[in-house]
Amino acid sequence: MGIIKLIIIALLVWIGFSLFKKLRKPKQNLEQSSPSNNKMLACSVCDVRIPENEAILQDGKVYCSKEHLE
Ligand SMILES: [Zn+2]
Numbered sequence: 001m002g003i004i005k006l007i008i009i010a011l012l013v014w015i016g017f018s019l020f021k022k023l024r025k026p027k028q029n030l031e032q033s034s035p036s037n038n039k040m041l042a043c044s045v046c047d048v049r050i051p052e053n054e055a056i057l058q059d060g061k062v063y064c065s066k067e068h069l070e
Contacts, residue, residue: 043068 043064
């Protein structure tokens with residue numbers, strides 16, 4: 001009887017812990033993967049390197065700013 005209770009408690013703790021880990025994982029993954037996902041692109045006008053999310057993409061070319069886009 002006591003052993004079964006212990007197993008159930010251990011199982012519940014393990015389930016709770018794995019759920020807690022699952023809830024925390026997406027945040028950690030985002031923090032870890034965002035810097036590596038941030039590809040650096042070179043401006044086709046001045047060759048300055050800028051993060052992909054800040055770059056202006058037009059006609060398959062990369063621009064660092066609106067001034068270089070024109
Ligand atoms: Zn530029």
